[in-house]
Amino acid sequence: MRISIVGPAYPLRGGIAHHVYYLQKELAGRNHDVQVISYKRLYPRLLFPGKTTIDESRIRLDPKGAALLDPLKPATWLAAARKIREFKPDLVLIEWWNPFFGPALGMLTRLLISSNLTLVFECHNVFPHERSIVDLPLVDFAFGPVQRFVTHSVSDRDLLLLEFSGKKVFVAPLPPPTSFLKPSNRDRSGRQILFFGMVRKYKGLEILLQAMPKVLAKTPCKLLITGEFYEPIANYLSLIDRYGLNGNVEVRNRYVPNEEIQGLLDQADLLVMPYLSATQSGIVQMAKLAALPIVASKTGGLAEAIIQNETGLLCEPGDLDSLADSIVAYFVGSLGPAMVEKMRRKPAPGSASELCLLIERLAGENDSGTDLTG
Numbered sequence: 001m002r003i004s005i006v007g008p009a010y011p012l013r014g015g016i017a018h019h020v021y022y023l024q025k026e027l028a029g030r031n032h033d034v035q036v037i038s039y040k041r042l043y044p045r046l047l048f049p050g051k052t053t054i055d056e057s058r059i060r061l062d063p064k065g066a067a068l069l070d071p072l073k074p075a076t077w078l079a080a081a082r083k084i085r086e087f088k089p090d091l092v093l094i095e096w097w098n099p100f101f102g103p104a105l106g107m108l109t110r111l112l113i114s115s116n117l118t119l120v121f122e123c124h125n126v127f128p129h130e131r132s133i134v135d136l137p138l139v140d141f142a143f144g145p146v147q148r149f150v151t152h153s154v155s156d157r158d159l160l161l162l163e164f165s166g167k168k169v170f171v172a173p174l175p176p177p178t179s180f181l182k183p184s185n186r187d188r189s190g191r192q193i194l195f196f197g198m199v200r201k202y203k204g205l206e207i208l209l210q211a212m213p214k215v216l217a218k219t220p221c222k223l224l225i226t227g228e229f230y231e232p233i234a235n236y237l238s239l240i241d242r243y244g245l246n247g248n249v250e251v252r253n254r255y256v257p258n259e260e261i262q263g264l265l266d267q268a269d270l271l272v273m274p275y276l277s278a279t280q281s282g283i284v285q286m287a288k289l290a291a292l293p294i295v296a297s298k299t300g301g302l303a304e305a306i307i308q309n310e311t312g313l314l315c316e317p318g319d320l321d322s323l324a325d326s327i328v329a330y331f332v333g334s335l336g337p338a339m340v341e342k343m344r345r346k347p348a349p350g351s352a353s354e355l356c357l358l359i360e361r362l363a364g365e366n367d368s369g370t371d372l373t374g
Contacts, residue, residue, distance in 0.1 A: 001090045001360065001363050001364075002032070002034075002035070002087060002088060003027055003032050003089055003090065004035045004037060004091070005023060005024060005034065005036050005037070005063075005065075005093050005095070006084075006092065006093070006108070007020045007036075007037075007038065007093075007094070007122075008042060008095070009036050009038035010060055010061055010062040010063065010065070011054050011062075012038065012039060012042060012053055012054065013053060013054060013055030013056075015282040016097060016124055017055065017061070018061050018258075018282070019095070019124075019174070019175070020036060020038075021063045022061075022178070022179075022352045023175075023352050023356070024065075025352075026175075026352035026353060026355075026356045027359070034063075035083075035087045035089065036063045036064065037066055037068055037080050037084060038065035038067045038068070039067060040067050040068065040070045040076065041070055042071070043071075043100065050198070050228050050230060050255070055257075055258075056257060057257035057258035058258070058259050059179065059180050059259045061177075061179060068083060069104060069108075071100060071103070072104075074107065077104050077108050077111070080108060081112055081115075084112060085115050085117070089117065090118065090363045091117075091118045091119075091120060091359065091363035092112055092117055092118065092119045093120050094108075094109070094120070095124065096121045096122065096125075096142070097123070097125050098125070098128055099127070099128065099134065099139050099142075102137075102138030102139060102141050102142040103138070103141065103142075106145075109142065109144075109145050109146055113145050118148075118363065118365075119145075119146045120146070120148045120150060120362050121143065121149045121150070122150045123149055123150065123151045123152075123156060123160065124152065124174075124279065124280065125156070126139070126151070126156050126159050126160045126163070127139065127159070129200065129202035129276075129277045129278075129279075130202055139163075140164075143164055143167070147167055148168050149169045150169075150359075150362075151169060151170075151279075151280075152171070152172065152174040152301065153279055153280045153301030153304050154301075155279070155300045155301055156280070156300070157170075173354060173355070174280050174285055174355075175355060176285035176288065176289045177261075177285075177286065178289065179258075181261065181262055181265070181290055182290070183291050184291055186269070186291075186340075188268075188270065188291075188292065188293060188339070188340050189269065189334065189336050189337050191220055191221040191222060191269060191331060192224065192269045192270070193221055193222065193223040193271075194224050194226065194264070194265070194268035194270070194271050194272070195208060195223065195227070195271075195272055195273075196256070196264065196265075196271065197227045198227050198228050198229075198230050198255075199225070199227055199228070199229040199230060199231055200230050200231060201276075202276045203275050204273075204274035204275050204276050204297065204317070205225065205236060205274070206235075206239065207318060208223070208272060209240060209245065209249070210239070210320045211274075211320040211321075211323045212243060212245055212248065213243050213244075213245075214321070214324035214328075215324050215327045216245075216248060219328055219331045219332050221248070221327075222248055222249070223248060223250070223272075224249075224250050224252070224267070225249065225250065226252045227252075227253075228253065229253050233251070236251070237251070261286065265290040266290070268292055269336055270293055270294070270295060270327070270330055270336065271292050271293070271294045271295070272294075272296070272323075272327065273294060273295070273296035273297065273302060274295075274297055274315070274317075275296065275300075275302060275317065276297070276317050277299055277300060277317070278296075278300035278302040279300050280301035284302065285305075288311060291344050293311060293313075293335070293340065294306055294312035295312055295323070296313075296314060296315070297315060297318075298314040298316060299317045310339065310343070311346075313326040313330055313335075314326070
């Protein structure tokens with residue numbers, strides 16, 4: 001088959017760019033011709049609080065995409081549509097994660113449907129975690145002409161169907177980044193907590209810092225916060241000072257390159273994800289692959305991805321007492337080694353094979369609307 005993937009790709013950084021690489025690699029390994037259409041840029045500076053969108057990692061995950069799209073330049077949408085039509089794909093898979101791209105991708109879908117191409121949106125988020133009044137019309141414009149969607153959690157599937165009834169939505173797990181991760185030999189019997197990833201309001205770092213005094217009153221531990229802050233870092237440093245946590249909390253305000261992720265996960269005894277909302281998480285898949293237990297909020301895709309008392313513990317979102325109790329239970333109960341053994345006995349998170357199998361089925365689906373959910 002011939003498959004086009006529209007999404008960010010190297011040298012752009014981030015989890016979705018990684019995902020495009022693994023998807024292209026897996027599909028090509030299954031003897032498909034794969035075209036990757038990427039972006040010249042993702043966001044104008046006004047909308048991007050990070051240092052750079054360019055991946056400066058030494059481990060390069062490069063699917064050799066054509067950087068054509070600019071979300072603010074309609075001429076590039078036409079150029080991308082022309083390039084895809086020339087490739088004559090059996091299916092066009094469009095990566096979706098933010099309503100900002102609604103105008104560009106909405107027009108691109110209309111241009112491609114006019115050429116009778118089969119389109120599928122792969123949704124990493126249906127809506128952003130921090131919603132605004134413009135989100136629904138932008139998503140509606142992008143999704144309007146497309147009938148087939150893939151999500152990575154049941155909760156996101158249900159949300160999509162709630163807002164856009166009549167669409168066909170399929171669920172496939174998000175594959176982990178296997179190129180730079182492997183299981184760790186640590187037994188996770190120490191007292192090192194890791195909060196990992198870009199810092200946004202919805203990720204609940206404020207709740208974790210507020211919970212830390214309750215945790216420290218019952219068990220000694222350290223917290224390492226590693227990731228680029230997309231919120232004012234001063235607010236979080238102020239909380240650390242207010243609660244007297246300077247001796248127990250270390251902050252590394254930087255994007256973690258690919259080659260450092262394995263070492264970072266190897267340092268930790270517990271990954272904590274106190275998210276206020278969630279769809280799916282590549283970080284969860286990394287932790288599972290590294291056999292690193294997780295304490296996470298019982299919300300969205302996190303609740304689906306974590307098995308209580310096997311791969312981690314679940315707490316109530318936004319509830320600092322529930323979060324503190326879960327962390328204390330993990331350390332005081334010495335749950336790490338037992339969870340690690342359970343995680344190692346379970347099959348490692350798969351490659352992109354399951355997702356690719358679904359893509360192959362969707363590419364072969366005819367316009368009669370055959371139900372492939374079985």
